[in-house]
Amino acid sequence: MPEPLLEVKNLRVHFPTEDGIVKAVDGVSFAIQPGETLGVVGESGSGKSVSFLTVMGLINRKSAIVEGEVIFQGQDLLNVPKEELQAIRGNKIGMIFQDPMTSLHPFYKVGDQIAETILAHEDISKKEAGTRAVDMLRRVGIPRPDERARQYPHEFSGGMRQRAMIAMALSLNPDLLIADEPTTALDVTVQAQILDLIDRLQSEFNTAVALITHDLGVVAEHCDYIQVMYAGRLVEVGTADDIYYQPMMPYTWGLLKSIPLLTAQEERLQPIRGLPPSLIHVPEGCPFNPRCPYVFDRCRVETPQLLPVDGFHAAACHLSLEDRKRIVEQEVLERT
């Protein structure tokens, strides 16, 4: 296997608060190879955003306890000086966020904001940076880019703003693009456009992408690998085919079953019962046990480890593999 682009080892991010320690990320390890797409799936509060904000160095280290290693191109990002981190951030790693309105500055023209990103990292003239900003806007499919570059964010629609954000994130041709729920605030039609755009640009620039989402439907066609997070931990990792056709963890089943399908005949959805746990009082044993329909005694005392199922596929569950295979056949895949 070639050297991974990003390797996260045993990452822990804990926030001490008055009510107790919020264990937002609790021992997460994964790797991203150059050019591949990793889907990160989980509910609100599963730690998926926090783990990638930590990778970006966007977690205030004064208010959080961060442990583990984040190795990006051979460098541990948790231990590099601020100046070096700034040179990597934006330049080597780009990030786009859920809400494109709050991530663009309302007072500055869109083209200027993109040019500013380029100027922060490269020693070129303002004019050149402006030309490149327009060129990036063109590449992300914004019509009349030279006119659009002179407009303000409020003159853009939601989809257009997200395109502008992507243009900004890719303007320095980063090796890794982190997309944190990039389409959650958008219409399905625009979502399809944006995901397609990310796909296209990825092959054009050979960028690795981490696509963070709560919707397993979104990542199906766009990701090589998928990891499912729950209560700050990885509970299942595998290729897209593993996760959709041979899922091995009750939480993944719950996520798959709760998606309304266009193709299914059944009338009633099967939601996951209960609510995501508080990250201060994570349930003892398997964090999913209070919501799991297949819970038994061992689940309440012992935390399951992420164990290999076959090949790259791994899951954290105490149920025997045979039982899980049977349940998948009988209850999960029968919908489609």
Place this chain on the structure above:
Amino acid sequence: MSTTETLATPPPAKPTVEPLVRLEGVKKYFPITRGIIFQRKVGAVHAVDGVDLEIFPGETLGLVGETGCGKSTLARVVMRLHSLTEGKLWFDGRDVSNIRGRNLRDLRRDMQMVFQDPYASLNPRKTVGSIIGAPFRLHGTIPKNKVKGEVQELMELVGLNPEHYNRYPHEFSGGQRQRIGVARSLALRPKLIVCDEPVSALDVSIQAQILNLLEDLQNEFHLTYLFIAHDLSVVKHVSDRVAVMYLGKIVETAERDSLYAQPRHPYTGALMSAVPVPDPKLAKAKRRIILEGDVPSPIDPPSGCRFHPRCPRTQSLAKEQGLTDEHGAPLRFVPKCHDEEPLLTDQGPGHTAACHFPIDTRIIPVDIDTEGPGASP
């Protein structure tokens, strides 16, 4: 005006039942003005532009469309939160297009709304008990000393712990807040509940809980829903009939199964193809129609068929026929789509679409009527 056409074609679905809500040629324009003291009207946003629609008692009508197509405005017109610019609105056999004051207030008892954003639609400084109890206090339907008991009953009904009566909205998660919104809307036992994107802000796992709750309540109280969403897969699970809206107009209406088996309007097809499918193989096999651009401005909607500048169907037809404009450049649409506005025409039982060249190819390649173990007869 389009009114005459609707009357000419009798409603094919449940013709003997009187609709609970009937809209006829409903228009809602918002004026755009210039000047501070002497305001001149310089234009109008054509948010809803001639809609005929019927909602029958006990059914769920799904209303689908992109942001900016006027679906929320239409919902507010039905609720009479907006006045009508033109057209007629009937509720329960009564013309309510122009009623005001006391009559309007009494009407509101029978229609309630669940909003999209469970964070913005609940007053953060009021307790849950007082939020859910507000309709009782406003309408005075039950004596004051009985409000608390009634509210706690409602809370239990929607799956909230009645002991949380004195808590504030910020103490609840998004899904629970939406339950509070549902409980409030149920308080006066309305006949119609308008749900404006009630699950768009929620995680998928929680979304399914709310959809099931709405379904249970409908069965229990014989509610009628107008259910608005931009996601066709969500609408499929709750609706009996579906209406697709584009730029202020209804472009397709059909019974749920008929619509999903074979959408006729290219816009419906595009919406359907945009729904993410949680199945990598099917996702790659499905027909992908990526719509270009956004919904055009409703201030100056395109001529002819409003969808023609984005329509993949008219584009491919124009290409097939090798159509060119006067300069010899290839046309991106068939002239008929540009010049002539299509009207809603019959496309099968209970199925209407407003398109000159309706589509007849499947979007999802799996034949869901004949394949698979769970196929219906």
